[in-house]
Amino acid sequence: MAHINPTVGEYLREWRQRRRLSQLDLACEAEISARHLSFIETGRSRPSRDMLLRLLEQLDVPLRQRNVLLLAAGYAPHFAEHALTDSAMHDARAAISSILKAHEPFPALAIDRHWTLVLANGAVTPLLAGVAAHLLEPPVNVLRLSLHPEGLAPRILNLNEWRTHLLQRLRLQYDQTADPVLLVLLDELLSYRLPPLNAAQPQAQSPIAVPLRLQTAEGALSLLSATMVFGTPLDVTLSELAMETFLPADAAAVAILNRLMSRPA
The missing domain is CATH 3.30.450.180 (Beta-Lactamase)
Known part of the structure; x- marks a missing residue:
């Protein structure tokens, strides 16, 4: 069976649930409507790059995983990654x-x-x-x-x-x-x-x-x-x-x- 990568909305929902937040909780913290967040999670709406970064910040997602979610949404990674020896x-x-x-x-x-x-x-x-x-x-x-x-x-x-x-x-x-x-x-x-x-x-x-x-x-x-x-x-x-x-x-x-x-x- 072909492996299907999660959508950005599915990723967001997983992290929201991991942080034990309701859609209303996260929406209030990110200063957006719960309806808008619901549309993002179900794929009915594509978040802008700035919106996605705001949500990831509120969820305290590790920087490595923020880059993964940005790529899933079709955006370039935001955070650089260098070896400590660079x-x-x-x-x-x-x-x-x-x-x-x-x-x-x-x-x-x-x-x-x-x-x-x-x-x-x-x-x-x-x-x-x-x-x-x-x-x-x-x-x-x-x-x-x-x-x-x-x-x-x-x-x-x-x-x-x-x-x-x-x-x-x-x-x-x-x-x-x-x-x-x-x-x-x-x-x-x-x-x-x-x-x-x-x-x-x-x-x-x-x-x-x-x-x-x-x-x-x-x-x-x-x-x-x-x-x-x-x-x-x-x-x-x-x-x-x-x-x-x-x-x-x-x-x-x-x-x-x-x-x-x-x-x-």
């Missing part, structure tokens, strides 16, 4: 590198939309001691590196708690982007065998966020994570980049991170 991305790459470097001795890294490692600062390397070599071969997936039985998982002291946190983030990301690659990754992570719990290990609680508690050569390290993204990006690649930064959860973590950074390579 000359056009030089300033952005330099900014990312500067932020990561400035974060030392605290770990920080940049990832793409599939959690593939793009850049990392020098504080990340000491934390990877003992990780299987095949997990460090490019492209390195950060979630796989964290939860694989041959990755960091055996040294994560609150593995069940941290694993739940990461899987929730991945599920939320899929809900927001509808990227099928994320579902494949989720299935893989769920298939990993969990090591037995160490009941003797105390589980420190943070009053503000789920910590990453990692056993290192310098002792048990407790870190809080934060995510940074570029505001109002106009390039697809830049819109999909995130910087994951880790902050010491206590004074002991500061001392451990400084000692790890000072250890010979």
Whole structure:
């Protein structure tokens, strides 16, 4: 059977339903009539380029998918897409590198939309001691590196708690982007065998966020994570980049991170 591509109206309806909005809700936010929106979704009316971009903005559709919908409507893509190594991305790459470097001795890294490692600062390397070599071969997936039985998982002291946190983030990301690659990754992570719990290990609680508690050569390290993204990006690649930064959860973590950074390579 021949594959029939969805129409722009079908795409719009899918994203509206994914955002749990009624036609009236979206129409009010986009300042058009619900009747007009209904005609667009059913194919009775073809949206102008500006109208389509307005609707996609209200639906918070990822830039990559906005280009797909524009093409479905017969328009050229609106958002450029450059590799991070392209000359056009030089300033952005330099900014990312500067932020990561400035974060030392605290770990920080940049990832793409599939959690593939793009850049990392020098504080990340000491934390990877003992990780299987095949997990460090490019492209390195950060979630796989964290939860694989041959990755960091055996040294994560609150593995069940941290694993739940990461899987929730991945599920939320899929809900927001509808990227099928994320579902494949989720299935893989769920298939990993969990090591037995160490009941003797105390589980420190943070009053503000789920910590990453990692056993290192310098002792048990407790870190809080934060995510940074570029505001109002106009390039697809830049819109999909995130910087994951880790902050010491206590004074002991500061001392451990400084000692790890000072250890010979």
